[in-house]
Amino acid sequence: MVSGNTLAEIAALIGDVARANILSALMDGRALTASELAWHSGVSPQTTSGHLAKLSEANLITMSPQGRHRYYKLATPEVAQAIEALMSVASFGPRRHRPVGPKDEALRNARTCYDHLAGRLGIALADTLTARNHIVLSESAGALTDEGRRFLCDFGIDLEAGRGRHNRALCRTCLDWSERRPHLAGRLGAALCTRMFELGWVERIKDSRALAVTAAGKSGLKQTFGIEEQSANLGD
Amino acid sequence: MVSGNTLAEIAALIGDVARANILSALMDGRALTASELAWHSGVSPQTTSGHLAKLSEANLITMSPQGRHRYYKLATPEVAQAIEALMSVASFGPRRHRPVGPKDEALRNARTCYDHLAGRLGIALADTLTARNHIVLSESAGALTDEGRRFLCDFGIDLEAGRGRHNRALCRTCLDWSERRPHLAGRLGAALCTRMFELGWVERIKDSRALAVTAAGKSGLKQTFGIEEQSANLGD
DNA sequence: GGAACGCTTCGGCCGCGACCGAAGCGTTGT
DNA sequence: ACAACGCTTCGGTCGCGGCCGAAGCGTTCC
Structure with missing residues (x-):
């Protein structure tokens, strides 16, 4: 709750494949339900729920309940900016073969x-x-x-x-x-x-x-x- | 070598305390030796060496040998920018007590x-x-x-x-x-x-x-x- | 040449955390 | 009221990866 929030903690949160998928899915700014995010993340709903809790805890995303759904979205534009910057770094290096569908x-x-x-x-x-x-x-x-x-x-x-x-x-x-x-x-x-x-x-x-x-x-x-x-x- | 370099991989690299310390130490743009970085990272020289290898592999840092020293520095300004963005996100949240020495x-x-x-x-x-x-x-x-x-x-x-x-x-x-x-x-x-x-x-x-x-x-x-x-x- | 030094590689230990099955809780719909 | 649904919590397994000691390799200095 006090959320230490060091550089390493934040990066580690983004540094898990499932969570990175979740954040990427949220990068268009819309709010998605836990189920939809579970689908995007590629892991089970239970596991996804755990990930969402961690991301919320660190204030990377926010949740708003709506009926029996829970909608999650990126907490601030700064979060989107940080992810964008990381993506930019990630896409560097030997331009790997990226088949264009x-x-x-x-x-x-x-x-x-x-x-x-x-x-x-x-x-x-x-x-x-x-x-x-x-x-x-x-x-x-x-x-x-x-x-x-x-x-x-x-x-x-x-x-x-x-x-x-x-x-x-x-x-x-x-x-x-x-x-x-x-x-x-x-x-x-x-x-x-x-x-x-x-x-x-x-x-x-x-x-x-x-x-x-x-x-x-x-x-x-x-x-x-x-x-x-x-x-x-x-x-x- | 081919360096998949996905968002999660890059973030995971930054998401380790020792590596985050290394990158933070390099944030002033200077090149530091492996020993100096070991000191900053808080772990042993052997372990630091492993971290440096991973960071180099992912093109986050570059190495230039000089005598019996090896100097490491951030690879590109984009890397610095990404880390800066993460720091910005990290310093959010409940402004925790930060004693000013x-x-x-x-x-x-x-x-x-x-x-x-x-x-x-x-x-x-x-x-x-x-x-x-x-x-x-x-x-x-x-x-x-x-x-x-x-x-x-x-x-x-x-x-x-x-x-x-x-x-x-x-x-x-x-x-x-x-x-x-x-x-x-x-x-x-x-x-x-x-x-x-x-x-x-x-x-x-x-x-x-x-x-x-x-x-x-x-x-x-x-x-x-x-x-x-x-x-x-x-x-x- | 030998010792000190800087750094890396290897091997083995160990703990953290991601994962899923099962179960629990609240909401919706009939 | 009951079932279906969405989501979370709990408990237990398991593998990845960080860590250090020991050893190896190259450089520097006397």
């Missing part, structure tokens, strides 16, 4: 990364906003310009949303594992993602972090952001 | 964080450069302005230095664990740190990541950056 291709095209957009779509958005001088992206860092603020406001985004107790950063960047280039994270990235869902521009593909760009999304992205299908290979 | 106080005042400056000195530098509009720091992100580029050039900093194969970011920010505010990292942070050492403004305190600000440093910081002692509590 069709589902993998969908992931590369567009997906959620914790609570923001990633993949070619995420990159395209970051590129467009940069080209229009709405954001200034200095490699792995970013700042929003006044024009950008106005533009996003017009687009229906509330930049103050999600300004929680943690005073989360407005505009962060996050290294895209498939494109190896930064995309938008932080409150801005999250708000952009939320808005696209609201507008029905993107939809979740079942059982995956991958996203499908709807017809409305294709025309909207073109008109509002000037993103053509081929530029991001949307609709592959 | 004199050595701890020195660490809070000024220290190196991987290869850049942290602590009150790091924060003060970031604040000053921001106030003078030399950098634009959007919470956890940053970009260098043209004026800033000129200023730093005059200060004797080569911004192209360290532009290695990894195309490391120029201006990143890094959450300071003692101040809970961002300080400067990336190539810029590293160059700033290097320059301060060159000028003899700061010196390492033995057996610690803490730094001492020299007399030359105090006057230099005041004249060049307008940083008064009390503003950063230098000389505490």
Whole structure:
């Protein structure tokens, strides 16, 4: 309960295959039930339950009961960031043979990364906003310009949303594992993602972090952001 | 050798107390010998050797032999970043009683964080450069302005230095664990740190990541950056 | 050449923790 | 009320991996 929480303790928690699977499954920011997580983790429900208890204990995830289900989600954006950083390190080294299946291709095209957009779509958005001088992206860092603020406001985004107790950063960047280039994270990235869902521009593909760009999304992205299908290979 | 390198494998490597100690000791960016690391890790030299082999195998650290010594250092800035992120998560939770000793106080005042400056000195530098509009720091992100580029050039900093194969970011920010505010990292942070050492403004305190600000440093910081002692509590 | 030193390899011990079966508890639905 | 369901707790097994002592290899110094 007092939760010592040293570097080694946290890393050890992530350093178990079953728990790493659980955390990876939660990386899209949604809350999942214990059963769903048991499925993802690859071990029995009892064992999964133990893992979930440990992760909660260390404040890596939080639980909210709902009827006879218990929903688990990542506790804070910082946790997602740490896992993302570890994944980045993990994907280094001799680029091992990674056969690209069709589902993998969908992931590369567009997906959620914790609570923001990633993949070619995420990159395209970051590129467009940069080209229009709405954001200034200095490699792995970013700042929003006044024009950008106005533009996003017009687009229906509330930049103050999600300004929680943690005073989360407005505009962060996050290294895209498939494109190896930064995309938008932080409150801005999250708000952009939320808005696209609201507008029905993107939809979740079942059982995956991958996203499908709807017809409305294709025309909207073109008109509002000037993103053509081929530029991001949307609709592959 | 092929190094599967999954998320769980990397995290498990960091998730051992002895190895975490080793990595923490290397977080100041210097290369240390196996013996020194054995001392830091708290286990015997044989055991340490095994740990170092595993860390090397996974490309978290690299080794360069030198005489009868073997120097180990973190392999890439990404590794440092991942560890930093984990530390950030670890220091969350119920702020546990952390008795502040004199050595701890020195660490809070000024220290190196991987290869850049942290602590009150790091924060003060970031604040000053921001106030003078030399950098634009959007919470956890940053970009260098043209004026800033000129200023730093005059200060004797080569911004192209360290532009290695990894195309490391120029201006990143890094959450300071003692101040809970961002300080400067990336190539810029590293160059700033290097320059301060060159000028003899700061010196390492033995057996610690803490730094001492020299007399030359105090006057230099005041004249060049307008940083008064009390503003950063230098000389505490 | 021999001794001291730095580091690694080998072998064996031992404890922690992941795992599952069985059972228990609370919720839902009929 | 009862059964089905979702999830957790308990108890016991087992294997992985951290640990050290002893020994081996290469370097340095006199």
